[in-house]
Amino acid sequence: MNQTKIYDIAGAAGVSLATVSRVLNHPEKVKEATRNKVLRIIKDKGYKPNANARGLASRKSTTVAVVIPELSRASVAEMIQGIDDAAKKYGYTIRLFINRDQALQEDLWGEVIASSVDGILFMNDEMTKETYRQVEYTPVPVVFVNSLSQKDTIGSVCVDYEDCSYSITKEMINRGNKRIVFVGTEHKYTLNEMKERGYKRAMVEAGLEPEVIYSSGNIDKNEVFFNNYLDNNKPEVALVVRDSMAISLMNIANKRGIKVPDMLQVIGFQNTRYALLSNPKLTCAEIPIYEMGNKAMSYLTELMKDENANRRKANKILLAYDICWRESTK
Amino acid sequence: MNQTKIYDIAGAAGVSLATVSRVLNHPEKVKEATRNKVLRIIKDKGYKPNANARGLASRKSTTVAVVIPELSRASVAEMIQGIDDAAKKYGYTIRLFINRDQALQEDLWGEVIASSVDGILFMNDEMTKETYRQVEYTPVPVVFVNSLSQKDTIGSVCVDYEDCSYSITKEMINRGNKRIVFVGTEHKYTLNEMKERGYKRAMVEAGLEPEVIYSSGNIDKNEVFFNNYLDNNKPEVALVVRDSMAISLMNIANKRGIKVPDMLQVIGFQNTRYALLSNPKLTCAEIPIYEMGNKAMSYLTELMKDENANRRKANKILLAYDICWRESTK
């Protein structure tokens, strides 16, 4: 019930509490014999230093905040897995902040800062000027994950979605397809806009007419929307920003007798488990989500170690993507 | 850069820091005029109390640990969503601990306790004696989520999976089906065992032979396994513990020309988005995952308020489930 204190360890080891503290934080400053003795007692008693006291005294907490818009997306979960693995490696624990409501972002950010974390991993769907301002005033290092920073004072780890979208589009054009439609989301996301730009660039370069439609994230609405669209259109290829939407589209096409991939090819942008459970299996961009989280956390630990991090130019780390060709393309 | 301290507020308001502290923690003890003045200055300066100092002085941290086996399951994400909403309501923040490796659970638990959280929400796939022992020695309240506690000193919020499985099986028997197979996971999970028990009970009661097979969580392996199974078996109904496995099975059946639901009916146990994106759409148990997280967090706040919580008998809260009949059954 009563947790062991540093005093108890000091007492049992016959040293001062300063020495126990040093064993924990600067072991090289303690004579080996003393150190081993203290270490043994710490282990015996199962002593764990109180995190609050430690944080208060050292002005460090060895915890990082992970700020995400929501959790239910498969990609977010996998990213956090990557973050957590790196965090464990460097001895950090994670404090989760879910920012469901954009309007409340400023409040949330206040909470994050007050929680006295040593650094922040920030994933945000929409980067506004306000967001950048907030981040720049933050007293601890911040790294964007799965978003590209526009300021070179703020680091980010991302994938070049524009380039990815461009490549896929170009490849499909090279394969002889002409009518390629880009399916985005009604709601504007910074990342989806990158994809849209890449698509448009490839189409325009090839002298083809870009065709962009926007659908909802809701499955029922999607089905109505896609049915309507297919009533009047016969695209050869659909590039769909979200896997769930891509699968929805394939299901609708199938029901209408439009064979995938023979009559319509469909490509998604994430390699979630959905992609493998669909029938036919979805071709999609392979985004290294786990690595993104992992790299971002590693990078953040570097910044947290570096006193002058905030004055230095920040890195933009772009991870390589891949394309997973499967059954929904020919 | 330099955060405002409680001293700054006290200075600006012309009161002692004790008064500022009271405004924050026991506002009713402060005269209204003083309180309002202090509150205004707090707001003006954007003051947020340092969480570590607060935690140290009050021996409370207003943070709770959420311990989960992994994050990539859709159900876990949704549960955390529910937890987070309740946490926000009561002013708690969440600290996430991912317990990927059962063997390391004891270490993890040590970390959790050292992090000086006020309470713990614990989701665990396998409840061992060791686990119970750990939990009982924990100095703060613990609530199991999506697991049923066997001890009446430990509270839990769950669904009666056994009953759920029993009902579904019975319903399918009533509809005239005889050959009903239960598809579990190779790896043993406490929850899946509950489902298996319910299934068996219904079968035995009806004088039917229970038939249980175990498959892997891995999609590729599943496909091989299901193909093998269907080579030699013609079940009328498959009850599958995991949605992704259920969908895999449907896809395989489809490819083999086994029409779902005409020749084979498939039922899942979670209502994830997979269920809606499958073709045909999967019939499944509707487990109130979000509510589970939400209720568990609410219950935990009650326990955290109650000094004697650990001496009282704990609640077992069983949430109602539903069944979502869709296209994969007839």
Add this chain to the structure above:
DNA sequence: CTGAAAGCGCTTACAG
């Protein structure tokens, strides 16, 4: 209703 003071459990210059 308010203030002065002790104390929460650590870390880290500063001496030695």
Add this chain to the structure above:
DNA sequence: CTGAAAGCGCTTACAG
């Protein structure tokens, strides 16, 4: 290499 002491930023009895 080690100890005594100050201090981190709060909260909360205790007086008044």
